[in-house]
Amino acid sequence: MTLFGVYGASGCGRGVMPLLRHILPEEAEAVFIDDGDHPPRVNGHRCLTWEAFLADEAETRAACLAIANGAVRARLADTCASAGVGFFSVRAGNVVIMDEVAISPGAILSPFVTLTSNIRIGHHFHANIGSYVEHDCVIGDFVTFAPGVKCNGNIVIEDHAYIGTGAILRQGRPGAPLTIGRGAGVGMGAVVTKDVPPGVTVVGNPAKPLIKD
Ligand code: UDP
Numbered sequence: 001m002t003l004f005g006v007y008g009a010s011g012c013g014r015g016v017m018p019l020l021r022h023i024l025p026e027e028a029e030a031v032f033i034d035d036g037d038h039p040p041r042v043n044g045h046r047c048l049t050w051e052a053f054l055a056d057e058a059e060t061r062a063a064c065l066a067i068a069n070g071a072v073r074a075r076l077a078d079t080c081a082s083a084g085v086g087f088f089s090v091r092a093g094n095v096v097i098m099d100e101v102a103i104s105p106g107a108i109l110s111p112f113v114t115l116t117s118n119i120r121i122g123h124h125f126h127a128n129i130g131s132y133v134e135h136d137c138v139i140g141d142f143v144t145f146a147p148g149v150k151c152n153g154n155i156v157i158e159d160h161a162y163i164g165t166g167a168i169l170r171q172g173r174p175g176a177p178l179t180i181g182r183g184a185g186v187g188m189g190a191v192v193t194k195d196v197p198p199g200v201t202v203v204g205n206p207a208k209p210l211i212k213d
Pocket residue numbers: 007008009010011012013033034035036037066067068069072076
C-alpha cells in the first residue's frame with residue numbers, strides 16, 4: 001500500500017488535500033506531512049512529521065510538495081528523493097489541458113486552471129486557482145503561479161520564478177519569447193510587457209523593477 005503525503009499543512013496544503021482525496025484509490029490513505037507545530041489531525045487527515053511519515057508501516061510512500069515557496073519545495077524535493085520517496089501530481093477535476101502539454105512530476109493544478117496547447121512545464125509546478133498558460137510556453141522547475149495568473153502565448157518562465165496574484169504576462173513572439181528569468185518575481189496585478197531579468201522582482205503597470213526603500 002502507498003501512503004500519499006501532502007507536504008505542508010498550511011494554506012497551500014489544505015487547498016491541495018481535497019484535490020488528492022478526489023483522485024485517491026479508496027483503500028489508500030492521504031496524510032499531511034509538516035515539520036512545524038501542527039495538531040495530530042488536520043481537516044480529518046493525520047498530520048505527520050517527516051520522520052513519522054518515513055516510519056509509517058506503509059510499503060511505499062509518495063509526496064506532493066504543497067508549499068508555495070519554490071526554494072522550500074526544491075529543498076524538500078531533495079529530501080524526498082534521498083529517502084526514495086516518489087512524487088505525485090494533483091489536479092482539480094475541472095482543469096482543462098489541451099494538446100501536446102508535457103508536465104513533469106509534482107505539479108499542482110488548482111480548480112479552473114487551463115493549459116492550452118504545445119506547452120512544456122518542469123518539476124513541482126504550482127498553478128493556483130483560475131490561472132492559465134497559453135500556447136507555446138516553456139516553464140521551468142519550481143515555478144509558482146498565485147491565483148489568477150494570465151500567462152499568454154510564447155513565454156518562457158525560468159526555474160524558481162514566482163508570479164503573483166492576477167499578474168498579466170504579455171504574449172511573446174515565436175522565436176522571440178517574453179522571458180521571466182530564473183528566480184524572478186512578479187508582483188500581484190502587475191502587467192509585464194518586457195523581459196524580467198533573473199532574480200529581479202517587478203511590480204505595477206507597466207511592470208518595473210521594485211525599488212525597496
Ligand atoms: N514546512 C515544513 N517543512 C519545511 C518548511 C515548511 O513542513 O521544511 C511547512 C510549515 O511548517 C508550514 C508550511 O510548510 O506549515 C508552509 O506554510 P506557509 O503558510 O508558510 O505557506 P503556504 O501554505 O502558503 O505555502
